[in-house]
Amino acid sequence: MDVQVVNCMTCEEFVRVFGNVVERCPLIAAALWSRRPFSSTLELENGFNEFIDSLSIEGKEGILRCHPDLAGRELLAGTLTVESRGEQGQAGLTSLSSADALRMNQLNSQYKEQFGFPFVICARMSDKDRILQQLESRVRNQQLQELQCDIEEVKSICRLRLQDIYNRAAKSTKL
Amino acid sequence: MDVQVVNCMTCEEFVRVFGNVVERCPLIAAALWSRRPFSSTLELENGFNEFIDSLSIEGKEGILRCHPDLAGRELLAGTLTVESRGEQGQAGLTSLSSADALRMNQLNSQYKEQFGFPFVICARMSDKDRILQQLESRVRNQQLQELQCDIEEVKSICRLRLQDIYNRAAKSTKL
Numbered sequence: 001m002d003v004q005v006v007n008c009m010t011c012e013e014f015v016r017v018f019g020n021v022v023e024r025c026p027l028i029a030a031a032l033w034s035r036r037p038f039s040s041t042l043e044l045e046n047g048f049n050e051f052i053d054s055l056s057i058e059g060k061e062g063i064l065r066c067h068p069d070l071a072g073r074e075l076l077a078g079t080l081t082v083e084s085r086g087e088q089g090q091a092g093l094t095s096l097s098s099a100d101a102l103r104m105n106q107l108n109s110q111y112k113e114q115f116g117f118p119f120v121i122c123a124r125m126s127d128k129d130r131i132l133q134q135l136e137s138r139v140r141n142q143q144l145q146e147l148q149c150d151i152e153e154v155k156s157i158c159r160l161r162l163q164d165i166y167n168r169a170a171k172s173t174k175l
Numbered sequence: 176m177d178v179q180v181v182n183c184m185t186c187e188e189f190v191r192v193f194g195n196v197v198e199r200c201p202l203i204a205a206a207l208w209s210r211r212p213f214s215s216t217l218e219l220e221n222g223f224n225e226f227i228d229s230l231s232i233e234g235k236e237g238i239l240r241c242h243p244d245l246a247g248r249e250l251l252a253g254t255l256t257v258e259s260r261g262e263q264g265q266a267g268l269t270s271l272s273s274a275d276a277l278r279m280n281q282l283n284s285q286y287k288e289q290f291g292f293p294f295v296i297c298a299r300m301s302d303k304d305r306i307l308q309q310l311e312s313r314v315r316n317q318q319l320q321e322l323q324c325d326i327e328e329v330k331s332i333c334r335l336r337l338q339d340i341y342n343r344a345a346k347s348t349k350l
Binding site for chain 1: 186190199200201202203204205206207208209210226229230231232233234236237238239240241287291292
């Protein structure tokens with residue numbers, strides 16, 4: 001997607017296209033529309049990162065709490081966002097054995113109990129074994145260290161979601 | 176709803192109950208969970224206001240851009256949130272004459288063109304004549320003055336949505 005296409009979007013179009021780059025936080029994309037024109041798509045990506053970094057600790061925790069559990073209730077209920085469903089599928093979380101599913105649920109609960117926000121990881125850059133290992137290890141982190149760790153994962157998710165949007169746009173232009 | 180009930184909610188419950196107090200901005204409710212325990216429901220309401228006030232100008236504009244047009248495309252398409260649908264209905268916006276609907280659409284477009292965010296008003300404290308009159312008059316405001324005006328309307332909407340939540344909880348306790 002050419003950055004000029006992005007710069008020509010109305011705010012409704014922009015929020016429709018980029019509204020879930022940060023999971024269930026359309027407010028962030030909607031805020032970034034104020035920064036047009038962007039000189040490059042990288043500048044838009046940086047905008048997401050900067051906005052996230054500019055939030056207070058509770059604001060960052062709020063972002064994390066808008067994320068679903070991995071292999072959790074929402075996956076079973078079919079209420080995940082399209083993006084999240086795809087990402088959890090790619091990491092093999094939609095076809096866990098009962099034992100792995102149980103283990104992940106226990107660790108997710110323990111993690112949320114510990115920190116007050118869900119465990120977030122860029123699932124597409126991982127797989128179920130690494131996710132289980134990360135859950136087991138990160139639950140021992142300090143509160144602020146773990147908040148920052150989760151927020152960096154949110155940024156990785158953002159980057160891949162933006163790439164998907166650009167790739168889809170490039171494909172549809174070629175058709 | 177007793178504030179102790181609020182204080183006992185998990186973050187998932189809290190976001191489910193309060194996630195749309197600010198239209199399509201569950202991030203804000205999710206952030207406020209960090210402030211528990213609340214000493215009163217008023218403190219929770221103040222929390223919403225403080226969080227909104229703490230955002231940058233682009234963040235506040237982002238909140239506004241998550242709001243639908245009044246009597247706009249989303250009302251016709253049936254994609255409004257439950258809360259928004261109810262509020263627009265109470266203000267008589269679901270049964271406008273064609274002439275009023277056309278006028279409101281023209282003014283909404285003009286307003287968005289002018290300010291880069293949609294016109295927001297607490298519809299339940301208004302009616303279609305006042306809304307049309309406000310649209311006509313506020314479009315002549317200065318940018319920052321109008322941003323602040325819209326944000327104060329968002330806070331009024333929040334307050335009434337919180338009251339609704341408490342009233343519903345009180346009723347269901349009595350059943």
